[in-house]
Amino acid sequence: MFEDKANSCSFPDELVGINFAFACFDAIIAILAFTQLARIHSRNTQLGWTRQKVFHTLIGFTNIGYLIYFVLSLVAACRGWLCWPYSCGFVAMAFPGILLFATFLLLLSFWVDLCHQADDEEEEDDEQGFLEALIQNSLNRPRSSLADGRRVWYPFRLIHVGSRQKTVFLVTVLLFLLMMTFSVLIWIGMEENLIDSSTMSRVYVDLFATAILLLGGALACYGLLLCRKMRNVRSERASSEIWKVAGLAIVSVVSFTSSAFVAIFTDIPMLFHWHGLHIDGVYTSLLLILYYFIGSSMPSAFVLWVMRELPPMSIANTQEDSMTITFIADNSAHRTQNWTTPSSSPNQASFV
Template sequence: MYEYTGETRMGPACLRSEIMVAESTEPGCYSKALVAVNIALALVDGVIAVLAFYQLIRIHSRNPQRGWTRQKVFHLMIGSSNTGYGLYFILTLVAACKNWICWSNSCGFVVMALPKILFLAAFLLLLSFWVDLCHQANDEDEDEGSPYEALVMKANKSNLKVNNSRRRCCNIRVFPVGSRQQVVILVTLFILLLMLTSAVLIWIGLGKNPIDSSVVARVYVDTFAVAMFLLGGALACYGYVLVSKMSKVRSERSSSEKWKVAGLAIVSVVCFTSSSMVAIFTNIPVLYHCDWRGVGGLYASLLLILYYFIGSSVPSAFVLWVMRELPPSVAVNVPEESRTLAFVSDYSPSTQPQHWTSITTAQNQTSRASPI
């Protein structure tokens, strides 16, 4: 915390943008506008988290014997991310009024960064599935027949042997992880390690040493913003490729899935670009580090809405809406399930559910692919 001497004093991170002081507040607390925005954002993220976990429970109750499907993983990650955002907004208000010294340094940084990492991991996972599908589809472009059928048959041939060997070795149903999904896990772990390293450096920088805590926080935030910007661009590119391929298939199901992919791509690039620009050119991501008495006004409130609501809440809610379909109920004496590759949802009305990272089909059956 910086000593208050009657005028606003901020560290270097808080000098990046000039956030106006609008109305007077209690000592150490946010302005009324920022308090209202933080509470509203906390409520929005809380509602999204509740819906995600509620839908996760419903999905699991439809077929408790199933392992972790792609649909379950996305709901878990979205729910956890929005829970973290909601806690961050509430704790930020409490810390401001209670003058928590730790919060303005490492503690606030960690609580701010963790939900964003989960959010990034969820959309990296989405990108990995789209990349898998595009590359597999490209290998079958010269084949005759439906591109979906070629894609499913190719995936069946390459994955059936691996899945059968895993079933023989393990009695516990554990989902297989594809090579690109392994890359997503490694990237997420690397970002988590980078965040923890930054938190340690921020804590060390509080003492008498050359390390500037605010600069460390800004470097991390800017790096993360660039990663989100690139992720939005990648989703837009692969989304365009998928939509182009799906346009060649004339069916009601394909048309529905095409619009879901297009919607996800558009929402991702617009929301991620806007939040990245706010992160790079303003202090909103490191607002916990600024002098609370010197922050307020409509300008800061609008930036908060743009960064958190548009940048995180809208994409999360859109993913939940796209994946709202429930799997079929458990049936008695059903043979080994048929699994299909999906673009947007794990399940279709005419197929059994599939694993979230593999495509296998039993009894020599193939079915249409769906985009997530």
């Protein structure tokens, strides 16, 4: 796909156009994500970080990262930045990919919680499954007063999260550390030594593509398992949730499989090594569409569409939503649920 070309410092016209199109599309997704995040927050300013807010924030920053990468790729090609074909371009390419991975790994953790808690509930009660109880409780949950003067808001209190969500955070941190380690090795490989920068980039790309492929397979398995459990619930809401889960599972498998195969069998993820290379514009553009648009933009947009419902408007002295990261010092006797609890309000997506 790449051939040597002397004195080349810019992309072909086809890649300039497609990079600009990708940048515009990612900008639109980021604007939609943060706009929706502001609307969700404005409907109840007393809530902490709900599940919807976390997903919208991650998707917004993911697409901002890709926007920066595409814009800087064009600028670097025109200005001839010496750092860009090495660690700078590598970090700009890898950073948004990790955020996208964290977004869907977080989605997987919620599905695992639902499936496992459903199994536990079925063992305790054979007459009414967990999902049916979940839907009924979310539809009929009473709202009590918040008039408790002993609750004080602290913006940096400890965040109450579940064990699987802690695992997601830990995996994301490890991925960032791995990326920074490879970026240092790539930087060292700029000099004449035993380390080859392109080989280091290829190793990281292959490892990350394998992780993406495994994530897509896990989402497919747990999505299928969750859909089978929800089929036993006779409810219109359960039917709509089945389509949401099935759609997310299908989109995840298609998107992550295509992007992983492109990453493993082509040099598309390492396109920041533009210097001294000739690029087949049409062929490379098609692979870029498959890798970036199908592999990242499409799943991000689909998550925004699935979680488009707004939470109910808040009124004075009403109870906090059940899925919040608790930033409060609670001395009351009531047990506050956090944002990792699988149940949710009826106007929010229960299973995503």
